[in-house]
Amino acid sequence: MSYTPSSNDLIAISPMLILCGVALLSLVVQFLIPKQEEGKPLWVLSVLGILGAMYALYHTTNSPGYGKFFGSQVSISPLTVWLSAIYLMAGLITLLIAPPFLSQHKTLFPEFFPLLLFCLSGMMFLTSGYDLIVIFVGLEILSLALYVMIGMARTSVSSLESAMKYFLLGTFSSGFMLLGIAFLYGGSGTTNLDGALRGLFLKGYEANFSKLGLGLFLVGVSFKAALVPFHSWTPDVYEGAQTPITGFMASAGKASALGLVIILFNHVPMGEIGSVWKILMGSIALVSMTWGNIVALKQDNLKRMLAYSSISHAGYIVAGITCGAGLEALYYLFSYSLLNLAAFAIISYLEQGKHEVTVNGISHLSGEHPLTALALSIVFLSFAGFPPLIGFWTKLFLLQKIAESDLLFNRILLFGAVANSCVAFYYYMKITIQSYMKQETGAVAGVRDIPSMPTLGFLVFLLCVFFTAGWIFFQPGALL
Numbered sequence: 477m478s479y480t481p482s483s484n485d486l487i488a489i490s491p492m493l494i495l496c497g498v499a500l501l502s503l504v505v506q507f508l509i510p511k512q513e514e515g516k517p518l519w520v521l522s523v524l525g526i527l528g529a530m531y532a533l534y535h536t537t538n539s540p541g542y543g544k545f546f547g548s549q550v551s552i553s554p555l556t557v558w559l560s561a562i563y564l565m566a567g568l569i570t571l572l573i574a575p576p577f578l579s580q581h582k583t584l585f586p587e588f589f590p591l592l593l594f595c596l597s598g599m600m601f602l603t604s605g606y607d608l609i610v611i612f613v614g615l616e617i618l619s620l621a622l623y624v625m626i627g628m629a630r631t632s633v634s635s636l637e638s639a640m641k642y643f644l645l646g647t648f649s650s651g652f653m654l655l656g657i658a659f660l661y662g663g664s665g666t667t668n669l670d671g672a673l674r675g676l677f678l679k680g681y682e683a684n685f686s687k688l689g690l691g692l693f694l695v696g697v698s699f700k701a702a703l704v705p706f707h708s709w710t711p712d713v714y715e716g717a718q719t720p721i722t723g724f725m726a727s728a729g730k731a732s733a734l735g736l737v738i739i740l741f742n743h744v745p746m747g748e749i750g751s752v753w754k755i756l757m758g759s760i761a762l763v764s765m766t767w768g769n770i771v772a773l774k775q776d777n778l779k780r781m782l783a784y785s786s787i788s789h790a791g792y793i794v795a796g797i798t799c800g801a802g803l804e805a806l807y808y809l810f811s812y813s814l815l816n817l818a819a820f821a822i823i824s825y826l827e828q829g830k831h832e833v834t835v836n837g838i839s840h841l842s843g844e845h846p847l848t849a850l851a852l853s854i855v856f857l858s859f860a861g862f863p864p865l866i867g868f869w870t871k872l873f874l875l876q877k878i879a880e881s882d883l884l885f886n887r888i889l890l891f892g893a894v895a896n897s898c899v900a901f902y903y904y905m906k907i908t909i910q911s912y913m914k915q916e917t918g919a920v921a922g923v924r925d926i927p928s929m930p931t932l933g934f935l936v937f938l939l940c941v942f943f944t945a946g947w948i949f950f951q952p953g954a955l956l
Contacts, residue, residue, distance in 0.1 A: 485550075489546075490536065495597040498524070549605065563596050577824045594617060594621045600614070603732060623643045690753070702730070703790055719820050735809065738806065757794055758885060765789075786816075804877045821936055835906055
């Protein structure tokens with residue numbers, strides 16, 4: 477049976493089509509302009525492509541509107557629109573931050589721009605897909621682009637090592653996910669998201685196929701979300717990748733994986749079967765938040781500290797998702813993505829392509845670079861959940877949702893999340909203590925020839941204003 481897409485089908489995926497079209501155009505344009513001048517035209521083209529995708533995304537909410545398209549293979553809903561907005565916003569901020577710092581490492585290759593756009597389109601297909609095959613293709617598009625972006629510093633051994641580790645483990649996780657799709661199909665006879673999970677209701681081998689398939693599929697998702705025990709790649713990849721790329725991966729990449737978890741749990745059937753998966757993923761979330769925070773306590777390198785804290789934050793979000801926190805989890809994702817972008821932008825500024833930013837290295841940062849120290853403290857205190865910064869409100873809304881139920885398991889998750897927040901407060905506070913309360917000047921803080929970057933400064937200033945007062949006008953109810 478042949479199927480011809482309608483105009484509404486094409487409009488529904490127009491943001492992805494724009495991103496892919498501009499990415500292909502960038503591959504052609506780089507051969508039409510002199511090599512020494514290729515950076516700026518490709519940058520402008522990429523920014524225009526993301527802005528065009530943003531407009532198309534907004535337009536799809538009115539025409540054709542929310543619904544399912546391409547024979548129920550793609551779904552457009554308020555949730556998928558907000559997730560796509562997070563990716564596009566992270567991509568735009570990365571384009572504003574990354575080029576100067578990649579140039580310092582001499583790794584601003586023309587391929588960076590189309591790879592970023594392809595990665596964004598893959599993320600949008602990943603969470604907009606209503607068919608397991610579409611979801612898997614979206615995952616592979618974003619993964620392949622990220623593998624290359626992480627290893628772009630070809631003269632850096634750590635960059636190549638992190639790319640290889642991410643590639644090998646990512647390939648194994650993709651295999652688990654694909655095998656899970658095969659078992660889900662064997663249990664239900666369809667790869668449609670609702671239909672594939674229908675096999676969980678059945679008896680006999682169909683139910684066993686579906687349960688095994690969903691378990692394998694969640695293994696692949698847990699790898700992308702960096703949940704324990706599928707987290708081993710995270711610290712090395714975060715440290716080895718170039719810092720702006722790490723920021724993009726920690727914001728948009730993490731949001732896409734956790735957004736898929738939200739979507740999956742929206743379709744897992746309730747009742748006894750749903751409770752089993754809730755307890756399974758809730759237990760993984762509890763272990764993730766605990767392990768991530770405990771190991772982060774002894775980290776000196778800021779990138780590795782943020783890597784382990786990202787494992788714990790993924791645990792918080794998944795704990796909320798398993799307890800029915802849809803809006804609250806999305807709000808957490810939105811705020812956490814912006815915090816990661818700001819954190820890695822400041823670390824990139826302090827590195828200047830020469831230094832490794834450590835906790836001891838930023839001692840007395842406030843004396844040498846007061847505005848940078850202030851911005852860094854706002855970001856890390858917000859990570860810690862210090863009131864009234866936005867990180868406090870994201871955790872408060874999430875924990876309130878978990879606390880609504882009287883179930884014992886919810887209480888255990890609530891206690892674990894609160895206890896881990898207290899543990900995390902210790903290593904996040906170290907940043908402010910080192911910046912403001914140490915007299916000896918650290919290796920990074922003592923560098924006085926850091927050039928001013930007005931664009932980066934203004935961008936970080938806007939983000940810090942949002943972290944400080946954004947909760948007043950932007951709360952979970954504003955999302956959906």
